[in-house]
Amino acid sequence: MRLAIPRETLPGENRVPIIPDIAKKLCRLGADVDVESGMGDSAGFSDQDYIDAGASIVTDRAALFGSADVLLRIHKPSHDEIALMKPGCIHISFLDPFNEHDLVTALKERGVTAISMEMIPRTTRSQKMDALSSQANLAGYVMVMKAASYLPRILPMMMTPAGTLKPANVFVIGAGVAGLQAIATAKRLGAKVTAFDTRPVVAEQVQSLGAKFLEIDLGETGETAGGYAKELTPEQVEMQRQAQKDVIAKSDVVITTAQVFGRKPPVLVTSDMIEGMATGSVIVDMAAETGGNVEGSVPGEVVNIAGVQLIGTGNWSSDVARDASQMYASNLFNLVEDNWDEEQKLFKVDFEDDILPGCIITHGGEVVHDTIKNLMAGGQ
Amino acid sequence: MRLAIPRETLPGENRVPIIPDIAKKLCRLGADVDVESGMGDSAGFSDQDYIDAGASIVTDRAALFGSADVLLRIHKPSHDEIALMKPGCIHISFLDPFNEHDLVTALKERGVTAISMEMIPRTTRSQKMDALSSQANLAGYVMVMKAASYLPRILPMMMTPAGTLKPANVFVIGAGVAGLQAIATAKRLGAKVTAFDTRPVVAEQVQSLGAKFLEIDLGETGETAGGYAKELTPEQVEMQRQAQKDVIAKSDVVITTAQVFGRKPPVLVTSDMIEGMATGSVIVDMAAETGGNVEGSVPGEVVNIAGVQLIGTGNWSSDVARDASQMYASNLFNLVEDNWDEEQKLFKVDFEDDILPGCIITHGGEVVHDTIKNLMAGGQ
Amino acid sequence: MQTLIQFAFVLSAALFIFGLKQLGSPATARRGNLISAIGMLIAIVAALMDQGIVDYRFILAGFVVGGVIGALAARMVAMTSMPEMVALFNGFGGMASLLVGMAALTPNAATFTLVTIVLSILIGGLTFTGSLIAYGKLSERIGSGAVMFVGQQFVNSLIVLGILGSAVMFCLQPDQAHWLYLVVGLSLVFGIMAVIPIGGADMPVVISLLNSYSGLAACAAGFAVDNNILIVAGSLVGASGIILTQIMCKAMNRSLANVLFSGFGSGKVETTEVEGEIKPISVDDAYYVLEAATNVAIIPGYGMAVAQAQHVVKELTELLEENGAEVNFGIHPVAGRMPGHMNVLLAEADVPYDQLLEMDDINPRMENVDVAIVIGANDVVNPAAREVESSPIYGMPVINVDSARTVFVLKRSMASGFAGIENPLFYKDNTRMLFGDAKESIGGLIREFGS
Amino acid sequence: MQTLIQFAFVLSAALFIFGLKQLGSPATARRGNLISAIGMLIAIVAALMDQGIVDYRFILAGFVVGGVIGALAARMVAMTSMPEMVALFNGFGGMASLLVGMAALTPNAATFTLVTIVLSILIGGLTFTGSLIAYGKLSERIGSGAVMFVGQQFVNSLIVLGILGSAVMFCLQPDQAHWLYLVVGLSLVFGIMAVIPIGGADMPVVISLLNSYSGLAACAAGFAVDNNILIVAGSLVGASGIILTQIMCKAMNRSLANVLFSGFGSGKVETTEVEGEIKPISVDDAYYVLEAATNVAIIPGYGMAVAQAQHVVKELTELLEENGAEVNFGIHPVAGRMPGHMNVLLAEADVPYDQLLEMDDINPRMENVDVAIVIGANDVVNPAAREVESSPIYGMPVINVDSARTVFVLKRSMASGFAGIENPLFYKDNTRMLFGDAKESIGGLIREFGS
């Protein structure tokens, strides 16, 4: 079976889908691994590293796509790329199937088996393949480091002969995987951290990192069976905004990671709240690219609003591309290995499996994922 | 007495000599405080903040210099500025008197009493005025944050479902004030930290932060009465280089802070050592601006040598300008307060004091600091 | 001479006390046993000096027979059958008191002497048969379950009445030997009846109690033959035995009455889906196990984070290492609630990185681990992932703590973890549950190390 | 009746024992004292039941006089003069034994009784005068120094010989009253001679020893009047008193012999430049002080970093808070070896920021602090900065721990800190040095809190 890893083309993306160590493991499974020339460059891996691992280097990108049985990638394919693929080819990557209906249609029509990395279920057993988690985790770290580098202050407290520097106040909205890691990193650096999340179970998790949980009574909230947050009603969002206002005004750094799986994130920090913050404060909006939690955030950019730096860079884990690539590659490998037929040496698409079916979007010319199918059929 | 605080003109300098809180304290001593318009901008303080503190805003820079009894500044004056000062005026700032002989001469000739902040003795009692320490301390923090943001990896260890990320190895050369804070910050972030310094007492201090001290037997080393390191012989420097080579090759981050007060810092990391490091590693050269510890470092810039990022930015504490300004301003205030004549409400230059005389370079038309005088008289 | 003998007895009693004291601490216990044995030697030698003794043959014969049997039995018994051996010895001690009591009977004894004779016979007799039954149950020569039958209460009451009646009659008519034999017989029967309804699991408590009785029997025999050291040593054993019994009950979380009467050793397995029994352990006892361990693995989970126990865990690690043990941490990739959760905490507590082992590194070593301490982890050590095909986590690699010799699980309750599934680990033979907040439990262990 | 009385005595002895046991733990001590008092009441009531008593007038008179004096004295004595009051009471107890011994003398007493009479007189007498001297020294009615003169040894030997001689003579010729009076007189003198050469500082040990003697005197008197409870209670007091004495000696780091003979209480101030005495304290004792504190300030310095004691410090803080104390940290700006050194460590150990007070905030509160714990700090708490004009750090603000009620300084030795100057704090009256690695010392304190 031929596994192909083309170079990522998204500007600013430094991560690579497969690192040499993992390429070696894939070869050991009995797969033929084709790597596009220069694929590893941005994360500091040379073609030679991949050759040493047992992969072949392919220079012709079109040929790579055309011959691949399985494509291992980070980002969704372009329409042009889909046209290059063999029917029956398995394409594994982030897909954003909730929004990319055209793409899903194109994949379906091409007869590609499209596996969406964001649809990996969040069970204990599937965590090793869960790329959303692995990347969000690094994002949590990176967001704090970014915030720290824009803040004209230091995060820790220091009592020195030249006076006492107060610890920076950091407020994290949304304490999922990224939020928790952001909390942990900011705590490590000595900041005073407060966090809020709508899912009630999170309070204990926040405290387990030594941070403070902001109690807001929003009435009925909760989480889905998959562990994601439920969407709030507009009234609840308003209540939350009001309750957070004071905390935000007193914060040096606000990091927002509040997301609702499959929907646009709620706007939780409005312009007037930003204006209430002190000059020099920093806001990091994790989801700026998909709409963001902060009013006025610009995807991919840092903007200055009334003296407050609002960071909407996005693609956070690409900042620590080497580690992020390692983790993403592991996720891919675990997914491949879990579905690998040892005898026939091929990736077996088994609809009886307890993980895989949930993340296959298209297969055999059909959209096989129920939620997506319904969504595309008309329901919002 | 009229204390004047002109705007800092050095490009990239965000710190300010006096922050509003300290301006208020100066006013309370009974001084007239003149602040140049826009002086606080770069650190986020408006003219209004200073007015509220009791200072007057002066727009005419020449007038400000001309009327000042005491000038409170961060950086050394230009020749033009010296020409504007009243004879007998007291000018307090960093001066670099070991190298700026022309400037010292100009100050002497103008009859200015020039106080050099770097000459504050390092005794327990004078620590509150010690701006070298207060700024070096912040530099330690900033250097680590800078290194982290250039490193394509995270510093802490993480054992995750997608594999284990090893902790980054950080090697700190020179564990003075800045080095110790760098160690502490890197440790906080979860890095594995090793450090080296020529002064033997430092080993315990490094360990007191939970880091490892690299034992190198250099024979006779030591420290001056003032607590600074003695300069090494060329043989010793060579021994040190050899012993550090392996550690450097295994490090993800190297931070060099090795300085010898009043002399050019030794070159401790050579090009071949840099080449021995892995792609993506980072070196921070604290003293790049004054020659640096690393071969090839460019003052004020980040250069890429064989895949290794070599950061020579300099003026580190300006990165956290708000905190740095607060600390520098406190240092200045403590210096002023310590020499303030409460009755006459003036800054009293008392050669009987146990701190002040050591940092006065010129006074009454003379170079009064012995070391500098000797140095300028001819001895290298 | 007589006075010298008496003072030798004082000395031997002092040695007994000192020996018992030292027996109470692991460091000195063995020495304590020796000291107590020396005390016994002195007492015997002193007794042999007695001017009343004219013929040493019988004595010698008794010594030789008894000594050889005792020595052989003690040598040959398997380590695992020590407790039943103790029961047997105890029974012999009781029998000896019974015999001494009988032998002390002289035609014109005072009533007081008669009473003490009856007591020594009664207590000695029931100790003898009771111990034999305990021995039988423990060695599984007879069924170890609780034997109960209808009318048991009634029969027992009859026996007690019979004993009382015949004892009174004997005291009144000491020349009528059959009353005496009736007392002997009934007390033997009573010993049997008292012990059979108690289950095998409770036998240690019973033996301890019988041990205390055999002390009292010796005490009574002492009165009968007017011998001082018997009285003192007997009452000492009686008193400390009773207290030991009580302590053992407390360690089993039962009352003495419960053990003797209502409990009937019927076991207290809760009805759970999983087979096996939950065995809680106290901090004290956990300490003694840890103190003897040379290879310890610590497996932290989300509960360590919730308890914020990382600092005390680190301290415990240091103490274990000072004590000569090798300590490693086994970090499961999904432990905690965020990737690297355990790393953040352990780094905060300054645990050296090289003590942190990944799951794949610690699992092969697990068999050499004396004690695996699971601190607030649950899903990540759940053997169901290996064993129960129907489990939602079946197939996920977990840390195989159950291969360690002993597993301590520190958690607050029997509640399940994130995945919400039962954990068969808690019911395994080599698992002990140390219930309570992890920080407090570990704090307790640390204090034990200090004292 | 007589038997009942005897068993009442058994009960009262049991209550004494129980009371003494409870006196040994701060939590139960007061109750213990009450229990022991009840025991005494029972004993007295039982004694009054004695058929031998025909006339209660004298008894009543004695009770009233003694009771009123005792009660008044106990009520009115100032808290600070308790120890001398105890000494005085003790003396009276000794005198009572002496009188009982004398009163027990009957014309045709057996030699054994005579010996016990002499013993009760001898011990009672020396307890009496010894206690009086101790009282005098403590209350500074007589010089508290050690009184020594040439030939002291010789005189003492003479007295001892005299006592022995006249005691023997008395036993041989009990009808010659002057031998008895000689014994009385000499024992009184001996009590004086034995105590005068001991310095005031060692008096507590002496009182404890005399207390033990007064128990023995009661025991001897018990033999003389053939009274059981006197014997038992007396030997109990004698035994526990001796052991208490020994424990007190150990706490003072002296041997008993050293206290009684060679030490002569000449003091042990080391010759230092700074005035005052270094007073080391043990972990145990430090614990008891901390346990009673409601306001604690912790002042960390470089030594805490070197010892890496931050985690245990945090744990101690938590224990103190659980115990109801308010705990704050006083952070001196230059503590440690880099700016913010303490912050890094304390943040690592998760000490909440609002517990960290700057020097200027903690200094005004220092007077309300019960215990200031200085952990490996030196220069930053050096009062020389305030007091000694010639000091190189004169004028630098420091944390004024010396205004706290008690100061514990945790360091390994008397070595100076970074600035290399002597620290007069260590010699202050309210300072106690807890020597040893800071981490270990605090670990010890934590364990004390657990046990």
Add this chain to the structure above:
Amino acid sequence: MIPAEVFLTFILMLSIFLGFELINKVPATLHTPLMSGANAISGITVVGAVSLAGTGQQDLANWLGAAAVALASINVVGGYLVTDRMLAMFKKKEG
């Protein structure tokens, strides 16, 4: 019959052991109250004195006995009260 001395030796021996076990490891802060409490117990002489003071014979022994009762009562009453006062200072906080 066993002579009383033997029993007494036993009692003494047991008392010593017991004394040791009881007093062992008492904190220094309790040394003084403990001493004072034991001191009060040593006033047990009062029990012996009572029988001498109650003979009603008004001889020397009787007078001595009465004096002994008085002295020992001081010891007993004063001892317990002082101990109690001292201990009252140790008021243990709950927690």
Add this chain to the structure above:
Amino acid sequence: MIPAEVFLTFILMLSIFLGFELINKVPATLHTPLMSGANAISGITVVGAVSLAGTGQQDLANWLGAAAVALASINVVGGYLVTDRMLAMFKKKEG
């Protein structure tokens, strides 16, 4: 004279207290050896048996005494040895 029973009650009372103090807080691991050690002490009956077995009268009492000596010896010898074997397993590491 005070009757022996009184002394004995005292002794019993003291023994109980002492027993409590001695045994109090023994760790569970030592319960079995401790029990076994105490058990060996209860073989003290041998001392009583000795005098009965040594009368030389060859009557029933004599025979009973001899049997008692034998049984009690088993208890003593076996008890101490077993205890020792158990304790040998607890070999404490230095540290």
